[in-house]
Amino acid sequence: xxxxxxxxxxxxxxxxxxxxxxxxxxxxxxxxxxxxxxxxxxxxxxxxxxxxxxxxxxxxxxxxxxxxxxxxxxxxxxxxxxxxxxxxxxxxxxxxxxxxxxxxxxxxxxxxxxxxxxxxxxxxxxxxxxxxxxxxxxxxxxxxxxxxxxxxxxxxxxxxxxxxxxxxxxxxxxxxxxxxxxxxxxxxxxxxxxxxxxxxxxxxxxxxxxxxxxxxxxxxxxxxxxxxxxxxxxxxxxxxxxxxxxxxxxxxxxxxxxxxxxxxxxxxxxxxxxxxxxxxxxxxxxxxxxxxxxxxxxxxxxxxxxxxxxxxxxxxxxxxxxxxxxxxxxxxxxxxxxxxxxxxxxxxxxxxxxxxxxxxxxxxxxxxxxxxxxx
Amino acid sequence: xxxxxxxxxxxxxxxxxxxxxxxxxxxxxxxxxxxxxxxxxxxxxxxxxxxxxxxxxxxxxxxxxxxxxxxxxxxxxxxxxxxxxxxxxxxxxxxxxxxxxxxxxxxxxxxxxxxxxxxxxxxxxxxxxxxxxxxxxxxxxxxxxxxxxxxxxxxxxxxxxxxxxxxxxxxxxxxxxxxxxxxxxxxxxxxxxxxxxxxxxxxxxxxxxxxxxxxxxxxxxxxxxxxxxxxxxxxxxxxxxxxxxxxxxxxxxxxxxxxxxxxxxxxxxxxxxxxxxxxxxxxxxxxxxxxxxxxxxxxxxxxxxxxxxxxxxxxxxxxxxxxxxxxxxxxxxxxxxxxxxxxxxxxxxxxxxxxxxxxxxxxxxxxxxxxxxxx
Numbered sequence: 001x002x003x004x005x006x007x008x009x010x011x012x013x014x015x016x017x018x019x020x021x022x023x024x025x026x027x028x029x030x031x032x033x034x035x036x037x038x039x040x041x042x043x044x045x046x047x048x049x050x051x052x053x054x055x056x057x058x059x060x061x062x063x064x065x066x067x068x069x070x071x072x073x074x075x076x077x078x079x080x081x082x083x084x085x086x087x088x089x090x091x092x093x094x095x096x097x098x099x100x101x102x103x104x105x106x107x108x109x110x111x112x113x114x115x116x117x118x119x120x121x122x123x124x125x126x127x128x129x130x131x132x133x134x135x136x137x138x139x140x141x142x143x144x145x146x147x148x149x150x151x152x153x154x155x156x157x158x159x160x161x162x163x164x165x166x167x168x169x170x171x172x173x174x175x176x177x178x179x180x181x182x183x184x185x186x187x188x189x190x191x192x193x194x195x196x197x198x199x200x201x202x203x204x205x206x207x208x209x210x211x212x213x214x215x216x217x218x219x220x221x222x223x224x225x226x227x228x229x230x231x232x233x234x235x236x237x238x239x240x241x242x243x244x245x246x247x248x249x250x251x252x253x254x255x256x257x258x259x260x261x262x263x264x265x266x267x268x269x270x271x272x273x274x275x276x277x278x279x280x281x282x283x284x285x286x287x288x289x290x291x292x293x294x295x296x297x298x299x300x301x302x303x304x305x306x307x308x309x310x311x312x313x314x315x316x317x318x319x320x321x322x323x324x325x326x327x328x329x330x331x332x333x334x335x336x337x338x339x340x341x342x343x344x345x346x347x348x349x350x351x352x353x354x355x356x357x358x359x360x361x362x363x364x365x366x367x368x369x370x371x372x373x374x375x
Numbered sequence: 376x377x378x379x380x381x382x383x384x385x386x387x388x389x390x391x392x393x394x395x396x397x398x399x400x401x402x403x404x405x406x407x408x409x410x411x412x413x414x415x416x417x418x419x420x421x422x423x424x425x426x427x428x429x430x431x432x433x434x435x436x437x438x439x440x441x442x443x444x445x446x447x448x449x450x451x452x453x454x455x456x457x458x459x460x461x462x463x464x465x466x467x468x469x470x471x472x473x474x475x476x477x478x479x480x481x482x483x484x485x486x487x488x489x490x491x492x493x494x495x496x497x498x499x500x501x502x503x504x505x506x507x508x509x510x511x512x513x514x515x516x517x518x519x520x521x522x523x524x525x526x527x528x529x530x531x532x533x534x535x536x537x538x539x540x541x542x543x544x545x546x547x548x549x550x551x552x553x554x555x556x557x558x559x560x561x562x563x564x565x566x567x568x569x570x571x572x573x574x575x576x577x578x579x580x581x582x583x584x585x586x587x588x589x590x591x592x593x594x595x596x597x598x599x600x601x602x603x604x605x606x607x608x609x610x611x612x613x614x615x616x617x618x619x620x621x622x623x624x625x626x627x628x629x630x631x632x633x634x635x636x637x638x639x640x641x642x643x644x645x646x647x648x649x650x651x652x653x654x655x656x657x658x659x660x661x662x663x664x665x666x667x668x669x670x671x672x673x674x675x676x677x678x679x680x681x682x683x684x685x686x687x688x689x690x691x692x693x694x695x696x697x698x699x700x701x702x703x704x705x706x707x708x709x710x711x712x713x714x715x716x717x718x719x720x721x722x723x724x725x726x727x728x729x730x731x732x733x734x735x736x737x738x739x740x741x742x743x744x745x746x747x748x749x750x
Binding site (some may be wrong): 178181320 | 552556640681683686695709715749
């Protein structure tokens with residue numbers, strides 16, 4: 001892309017329609033919602049959200065290695081050619097930034113973080129080796145003293161800031177997940193090297209990244225370099241200072257003074273229920289001559305929870321109409337049933353066709369959307 | 376109790392302070408919230424919610440048998456003396472009726488079902504044999520064709536209505552859970568024969584009942600008679616016609632006409648977030664001369680989800696103050712960590728002490744409570 005010519009990212013190919021949120025660099029982009037929506041259930045890789053914290057590291061397939069280390073009986077390093085020969089899994093999974101739709105949230109109350117629209121999101125196929133397979137090979141089969149967390153980190157010196165004594169090392173972006181989640185097959189945590197059947201794009205973590213279905217994107221480390229088993233959460237700067245939601249009375253200043261960033265209960269891991277209206281698109285004009293109009297949009301939740309209702313209100317919340325929900329997802333981990341253990345890792349699309357008169361009614365000053373999951 | 380003298384329940388001992396919601400019979404009662412709250416984390420058995428659908432069946436320890444049947448390789452019957460010799464587990468667990476606080480809901484929009492106050496709840500220790508242990512003994516080790524659901528039912532002819540071709544048989548109260556949940560150790564489903572260390576009280580299911588932590592009470596079959604493995608959900612009348620939440624535009628009439636009771640996505644299984652203010656109690660007067668007042672109450676959620684915030688607003692929702700949360704629960708199933716797989720099956724108590732001036736402020740026309748869980 002021409003806009004990247006004078007940046008360290010000038011070697012990365014990018015789709016011209018992406019909306020750039022933070023200037024040129026680091027690269028933080030989303031698609032326009034009508035365009036992404038029109039591609040349907042599976043998003044194209046080049047319109048998938050990108051959240052970078054620094055320039056894209058130039059990684060090499062042949063020399064890139066992941067270090068499985070920390071409190072493990074059998075530490076090892078693994079290269080990409082060896083990784084792709086291990087047992088793998090492929091399934092569609094939504095990746096969403098925790099800040100999806102923050103632009104609208106910021107209109108209500110300003111927060112830290114830049115203003116994502118409704119497309120900090122992408123639903124694609126991912127292929128990779130289950131994290132538990134790598135942990136098993138290192139001799140870890142269950143949580144225990146010393147092995148309570150898995151710290152994940154990208155390359156050192158990826159980011160401009162230098163925090164020397166953190167997990168992952170100086171300048172790395174890192175986080176951790178609990179060992180139970182890492183080892184539980186129904187959580188589907190994978191170390192992924194393919195997206196939609198092709199090797200990863202540099203913006204999406206080439207050559208290898210973590211996918212943690214149902215979690216916020218901020219925990220799915222790209223350019224994965226280190227899998228470290230520890231007794232405590234990652235002490236990486238970004239693990240504690242990013243991706244928290246503190247209670248409303250606690251602002252950033254008070255949080256820093258009183259140590260709120262380190263309280264485990266305010267971490268964001270699983271996505272919460274969310275969704276948006278794709279059609280009508282911004283500035284779209286609906287002709288009065290039409291008989292009906294089909295509202296369309298998406299909805300999702302975290303933790304594998306199924307979206308069971310997507311509703312629109314045309315009278316400012318007094319009454320709600322139920323949309324049709326469409327998904328092409330086969331729920332995972334509930335063989336032969338649609339029970340509570342079934343895991344839904346993808347978004348669903350919804351549509352509601354209404355008579356034009358409903359929109360012309362004077363009570364209809366705005367159209368509101370809401371969704372409900374099974375929890 | 377004298378009030379039961381002319382009912383079939385006249386042999387059952389009951390606490391005089393229980394609030395009777397549906398007249399004498401069937402027996403549906405809750406405690407008063409300040410009284411229950413004052414007992415703290417563990418509730419006394421005789422103030423624990425009772426939800427009966429008919430007269431209490433007179434079961435006999437020596438002759439009561441559970442029939443493990445349906446699509447199982449090795450069906451068997453088990454009596455109580457044999458059951459209590461099997462491996463068992465003991466842990467505290469909240470039992471809540473799905474209709475807890477329906478009285479307040481009904482003030483906003485009337486629903487089906489009678490008006491529970493905020494005490495359709497009890498948090499006690501339960502001891503029992505894991506359901507998976509019984510299923511294993513019957514030869515069921517994983518879900519598969521024919522073995523997708525576990526149908527649970529109480530005695531036949533317990534209830535006045537006679538549905539002959541249903542799981543459990545005529546006049547039984549029954550439901551089902553998916554096989555994944557039944558077999559998953561982290562779901563803690565048990566066939567319980569002790570509450571707070573004593574044999575079950577007749578109102579709580581003597582001699583044996585099901586406990587499904589994090590689920591609504593309506594699925595925890597009392598006086599358990601049948602564990603039946605099937606390929607489809609229970610067809611018991613109460614499984615389909617009770618314990619559903621349909622979208623607001625769908626009333627009971629439309630639901631029956633259009634078959635909404637049979638849509639699997641509108642079943643209620645896991646509890647959702649809820650809570651209440653115990654102090655100030657109804658009619659309590661706070662003297663102006665006091666410097667501060669300590670608000671107190673409880674909060675809980677379902678599916679093992681932890682309550683992370685309990686908040687009060689003194690200005691009608693414009694701002695919220697964070698209460699202290701107290702629990703005496705050791706979370707289950709996350710050895711050595713407080714991670715996402717940790718299961719919280721109990722309620723927690725919260726307190727917030729505020730200066731009396733806050734209550735005298737003219738903006739303070741009412742005090743609102745809300746809670747947030749980790750999802």
